[in-house]
Structures are given as C-alpha cells and as structure tokens.
Amino acid sequence: MLDEKDKSALHDFLLREGLKFSAQRLKVLEVVRRGARHLTAGEIYKHTQAKYPGIGYATIYRTLRLLCQAGLCVELKCEDGVCRYEYAGGAVHHDHLICTKCGRIVEVVDPEIERLQERLFKVNGFLPQRHRMELYGICNRCKK
Amino acid sequence: MLDEKDKSALHDFLLREGLKFSAQRLKVLEVVRRGARHLTAGEIYKHTQAKYPGIGYATIYRTLRLLCQAGLCVELKCEDGVCRYEYAGGAVHHDHLICTKCGRIVEVVDPEIERLQERLFKVNGFLPQRHRMELYGICNRCKK
DNA sequence: TGATATCTTGATAATGATTCTCAAGTTCAA
C-alpha cells in the first residue's frame, strides 16, 4: 500500500517530464517506500518480484534512477562499490555513520554541518546541488 | 624521483607487515606522489608504464590498495563509479567540491566541519576512522 | 471509442572497472 501523496508525487513528476505511468514504477516506489533502509538494487529486485513477478533488472535500475530524479529516492554509494537506495519523499536530508566492522549504518543529521557546507559552496563559487557525507568508524557493539 | 621520506615510509610499512619491497611498488608510489591529483587507476597504469614498462593492471590495483593501507594514498569514490587516488603522505586531510557539469574538483578544508564530525562519531558511540565528504554543485565557470 | 505516436518493458548481451588465478620471478633472512 502506498500513500496517495507518494503516488501523486510520482504522477506529477511523470506528467511534468512527459513520461508515462506504469504499474512497475508504482511497485518499485512501494518497495523503496516500505522496505528497509539502504536496500541494494538486487534486494529491491527480489522484493519487487514478490509484488510484480516477471519484472526485469533493467526496469529496477531505470526506475530507481527515475525516482532519484523525482526526488523520491536517494542513492547512496557504498564502500563495497554497490549502490544502496532509500526513500526520500519529504524526508529530511541525512548523512551516514557506517561501522567498518559489521556494516551497521546509522543515520545522522547535523544542521550546523549543513550550514557550513553551504558556506563552502558559496565561498568557492559553486551552485549547491547535493552532497554526500559518510563517516566511517567502529560502532560501540564492535568496539570491545 | 621520490623523497627519501616517502621511500622509507613505504619501507617501514612493508617491514611492519612482513611484506617485501619491489621496484613496482616504488614506481607506483612515485606516480601517485608526483602525478596530478585525482588520478584513476587507468591513468596511474599508463603513467607507470612509462617508468616501468610491462607492469600489469593487477599490480597497479594491488599496490594502490597497499598504499592506502600504508596511509600514503587516499581513495576517492567518484560519482561515475570510478575510483580516483591521490597522494596523502603527511598531507592535511581535505574534502572535495565537485562540479557536476565539467567534473572539476576543488579541494576544500573546513576545520569547523571536521570538529563537528568528530562530535557526531562520539555522540553515536563510534570510534572514528575516516570520512568522506563530497559536495556536488555547478562551478562558477559552468554557471552561466 | 479507436488509432496512433510515444514511452516502457523484459530478456539478454555488452560494458567496464576491479579482482582472482596461477605459474614464473624476486626478495631477504639465515
């Protein structure tokens, strides 16, 4: 099940871009929206298969790119070279704290850092678009 | 030509890890040390070929990983999915401001942000190891 | 409602960076 808000956000985006609606696109959004955070494309593929048997890998990738463009999804490039995706519809931006032992990912936000980042953009004459901040360390469970 | 300091840093690391010295490893370090910033493995391969004809791709990758472990080199995961490498021996840590139009990379440092990042680690019970911060935007040359 | 142009899809091949394999070559401590 998907909020009407998500569905219409997708619809609006497609309309705006001259693209078309499809059941596959809706299902992928649903999986990203309801599934765990930080899913890989492969995991999203498997989960979507359950709701829409027969969907292809290419469609998963295409749709994920689309959802990112629509601002409904965010792509996270991980250390292992595999991308992970998470729902971002109306969510607050956040960064990631990643344990290098167990791979646990903690989401963090620091408005102060965000502000300083904006300043760095400005000082260097850049028009800000987005950023990625990943902090790697050893989490308290793995420390001992 | 390579500073004695770099050479002995490599030597020390190899000794400490029970590994062996080789001309190839020295040449790769030299290329990373003297070459432009943000070289891809492919570029490092080509440049090293000039100094050490016959060197293989596998050796380049293996050596880059080694140099990263030794702290002489830093790997930068770029948006295009290709890793870039830069010398890091005794250098000050810095982050990257990347133009999404022309690909230009500007190095930036912000001690304030560094401090806040440390705090995020601590607050979440993580032992800090390293971080990656990449700011994406459009540079002043591409803006108009 | 139907025709049509355009967009999407799924299967599969292709790509491309990185890693693995293994026999032959090097290094270095004793």
Next chain:
DNA sequence: TTGAACTTGAGAATCATTATCAAGATATCA
C-alpha cells in the same frame, strides 16, 4: 647461497550496471 614466502604479469573471471531492441502499454486527439 638457499629456500620459504611474497610478488608479479597475463589473462580469465566477477559483478554491478547499461545498452539494445522487439513486443507491449499508455495517453492523446480526433
């Protein structure tokens, strides 16, 4: 000098992601 252990180069293998393309779905306009 010798030998165990580490490295190397060539090329095959991996694996995530993209491209291709014919067949299918969608939406627009009459």
